């Protein structure tokens with residue numbers, strides 16, 4: 001784990017998550033095992049969104065004139081958009097953008113759909129691939145050119161209060177998502193110079209990766225009326241007047257899977273939180289020459305009893321040494337392992353092994369195994385989450401002065417400091433320290449402290465870190 005980047009690339013290959021040998025930079029193949037993890041993550045996401053959003057699907061291609069309508073937005077993406085210029089042999093008379101995100105695909109349609117306040121609110125999401133011609137160093141799952149798992153939600157409201165409330169809902173949804181994946185996070189309001197192009201403000205979730213660099217794993221944007229004015233999304237309000245609508249959007253990507261892999265992995269490989277593990281327990285029959293049939297029969301019986309409780313079970317019956325089986329499933333991060341040999345059967349016991357602590361627990365075959373397994377899976381989920389939050393706490397340091405913030409972040413720390421919040425001051429701080437201000441973590445606090453850079457009264461607690 002000394003070299004996180006090396007570990008990360010190796011684990012994607014060895015645990016058969018993705019294959020980045022696809023012949024286009026920044027694009028990889030989801031392999032079967034990785035695809036199952038992705039699917040489990042998306043199941044959690046959809047369950048959270050479906051309670052008050054509708055899932056939809058918009059086209060991939062966006063007419064240039066739509067993309068170009070919102071000046072700030074198109075400026076923010078002009079270096080990242082992929083274009084389609086031909087249909088077969090023919091040159092298209094209008095270039096088509098491949099969506100880098102879907103505001104300019106969706107909002108012309110919202111304009112058609114929204115007439116009156118009774119058409120509001122709209123709360124929709126889609127899980128699609130988006131494309132961004134990233135010029136910085138690409139990394140699988142972390143900074144890709146095809147964002148294969150781009151889950152974007154877009155909402156339309158009849159008041160600024162309701163839009164602001166929806167931003168809070170988006171934040172709560174992401175908290176719940178990251179909690180279920182056991183990922184610790186920091187929430188901050190991005191500085192004005194780093195917000196989403198076209199947004200009024202951006203709330204961001206960052207997680208501290210094992211190398212001390214932060215990764216933005218989710219963002220929630222209050223779009224105000226900017227896009228409504230650009231795309232004519234107006235509604236007749238209760239008083240019969242026409243108003244521009246108020247909007248939000250919030251998105252996550254493949255990065256949440258990268259964060260779960262990074263937060264919980266160790267030298268042996270993946271450690272998957274039970275909710276996203278393709279298989280939650282691996283049954284390993286220890287077979288010698290004799291007594292094999294009884295052991296297999298017992299293991300099958302146990303597999304069925306666990307499956308009947310909805311536990312995702314697999315049995316490794318390959319004709320190889322048990323040690324190799326242990327190695328394989330430790331690498332793939334299966335949370336629990338169940339071993340049963342002929343002697344255990346005779347003594348009516350078995351061994352349960354935890355992947356997160358390495359602990360081996362002897363159990364009686366008379367025990368209620370399904371509920372024992374369910375309890376252990378809960379313990380593992382809580383343990384992984386607690387470890388992730390503890391690791392984050394250990395990496396946070398509050399500084400009164402920014403004189404040596406560069407060295408501190410080089411020691412893989414994330415810095416909290418009291419800040420005035422002024423744009424000019426913030427830009428000077430980033431310029432001089434060459435360290436990014438993630439944003440405001442605690443807004444408008446009571447303090448008599450002064451800003452370490454400009455000496456003005458501090459108003460907020462802000463974060464600084466090296467970032468991906």
Ligand SMILES: Nc1ncnc2c1ncn2[C@@H]1O[C@H](COS(=O)(=O)NC(=O)[C@@H](N)CS)[C@@H](O)[C@H]1O
Nearest residue numbers: 101142143144152216217218219249250251253
């Ligand atoms: N090149 C990339 N590779 C992987 N994930 C990315 C990449 N670019 C952005 N993301 C992720 O996608 C999330 C949403 O992207 S965004 O630009 O911040 N926001 C939007 O596009 C809004 N339309 C909300 S969906 C980011 O928070 C980040 O976690």
Ligand SMILES: [Mg+2]
Nearest residue numbers: 080132134135
């Ligand atoms: Mg970007």
Ligand SMILES: [Zn+2]
Nearest residue numbers: 420425451454
């Ligand atoms: Zn200042």
